[in-house]
Amino acid sequence: MPEGPVARVLVDSPLPQLDQLFDYRVPDRLRQAALPGMRVRVPIRSGGRIADGWLVELVDESEYGGRLSELEDVVGEVPLLTDEVWRLARAVADRAAGNASDVLRLAIPSRYVRVERSWRQAEADPGPLPEPGTVDGFAPGAVEAAIAGGERLALAADPRPVRLASGTWVGAWAVTLAQAARVALAADRSSLIVVPDHRDQEQLEAALADQVDARRILRTDARQPGGARYRAFLDATGDAARVIIGNRSTVYAPAARLGLIALWDDGDRLQAEPLAPGVHARDAALIRQEQSGAALVFAAHTRSVEVARLVELGWVRELPPVRHARPRIVLTEQQASPEPGSARIPSAAWRQAQEAVASGPVLVQVARPGHTPMLVCDRCREPARCAACGGALAIPAAGGAPRCTLCGTIAAGWRCPVCDGTKLRAATVGATRTAEELGRAFPRARVILSDGERQVLRVGAEPALVVATRGAEPIADGGYRAVLLLDGERMLLRESLRVAEDCLRWWSNAAALAAPGAPVFLVGVAGALGAALATWRQPAWAGEELAARRAVRFPPAVRMASVVAAPDRVQSAVRAVLAAAPGADVLGPVPQPDGLERAVVRFEYGAGAAVAAALKAEAIRTATERRRPVAGRGPGRPPILRLRFDDPDLP
Structure with a gap:
């Protein structure tokens, strides 16, 4: 039994067999620095190398009966992975049969040492909280009550440009979301507002500047210099309530006392994440809303079919406008x-x-x-x-x-x-x-x-x-x-x-x-x-x-998952899915480049967890399969098995 605390670490690796928590002993030299949420370096026995990872939690004992390896090092001086973001990353990855480390790579920006040190030395001054406000264009108090109650809303945006007090013109939708963020911030709760691109961010930031103190606004997007983005991320990990705006990865940002998640134009293709595991910002927001109890708002000029399904099910409530004119x-x-x-x-x-x-x-x-x-x-x-x-x-x-x-x-x-x-x-x-x-x-x-x-x-x-x-x-x-x-x-x-x-x-x-x-x-x-x-x-x-x-069983009436691999592996994956979810049906397979095939599996939402678990098991089996070398040659090319759930390019 190891002496001292045990660190449970998620290794930063795309290999599916490493998508779990591994136990490491914390040496005496690292006991003060090894805190939950820290980036760490750990040895990998099977590969004989040192890998990056995330210290998820500290426990007193390990369930592993053998001798534990020690943490190699702790990187940085600030815990970056909050418990809320970890739970979100784990749930998002499980939904899409992916790796949690891939999600964290989207959620947490690269480290900048100078920025981190200057941030630790600076005294945080987020400015005062705003006075309570209202959200115009809807029944008096309706949106405000929904935010306080943690409801899920679908809002039709006001289709017109408006002039702010500063003289800047923005879309009326930006004012609506800024007013909603002010309502949450007045209650000392943070907001996450996710927009498709920098054009929308410019309008939203201008509208927010008219509603709240600029020091309470954090902007995170790929157009920022790396240091500025990392500084905004560090500010978001603090205890002060903030309004955090940005593109699709902003849905994973840390936030103190999260009170509102808002997505503008969720049907925009830019809201779909192209990187593994490819989870749409809308789906990540739905998971985070359930975990946090924050309010969730979908706002758009054109409602997506996915949100239309949620409204039909009663999972999201439609709140009609009262004074919107139309073009x-x-x-x-x-x-x-x-x-x-x-x-x-x-x-x-x-x-x-x-x-x-x-x-x-x-x-x-x-x-x-x-x-x-x-x-x-x-x-x-x-x-x-x-x-x-x-x-x-x-x-x-x-x-x-x-x-x-x-x-x-x-x-x-x-x-x-x-x-x-x-x-x-x-x-x-x-x-x-x-x-x-x-x-x-x-x-x-x-x-x-x-x-x-x-x-x-x-x-x-x-x-x-x-x-x-x-x-x-x-x-x-x-x-x-x-x-x-x-x-x-x-x-x-x-x-x-x-x-x-x-x-x-x-x-x-x-x-x-x-x-x-x-x-x-x-x-x-x-x-x-x-x-x-x-x-x-x-x-x-x-x-x-x-x-x-729904009549032809296409998304979002059902969910889909695509499997790309050699023909025998595609058949094996399909059999595993049908065994886990007997009601699923299969389209294909169809030929793909390099001698591969693709099969598409359609299944009901209730079978999603079973299908994801079955395909994740197939991915692990494929990745860990031993390949015997042929005399005079190496073991050859590793087998391929690519999975994608809810691909926006299908069918």
């Missing part, structure tokens, strides 16, 4: 117009844009960046491919001759392999070319281009034509005098189960940037989707979409 949406069919450069814009929208640009900014949303993102044969419409590598041909953003998007080869002397044609034509028109065309058609108007390469966060109230790709629309002072939503039919051509939901969200977010009463033209789209936007009934559309997916 003036005009559905129009695609038609040609005699004005030069206006072939993509119907005549009614063209005339409105001409009138509106004289008094302020006009927004034109397009599907794709670049000049001509896709070229086809002028005769047979066959997509144009590079003769050297087979990549797609396109005209660069700067213009010029067509070239390959993969290898950069200029398409000189191109000839169609189908009809032997030699002329190319544009299949799609990007933001750059649209800006050029509108610049010629509106010679007196300033043209502003905003896309992934040219990021514009704000524009003034001066007359201008703002051409932006979806999701890159800047906010305009006073709102846009008109909004033109182009390429709608092209956006809907994308092969995805979620394409209609994504398009409705893109269009709704752009429409919410319009000034009150300004026209918003949706070009080339009608039917149920166009009607949902025109009547601003996105929650009803989400409910209908949920019913349609």
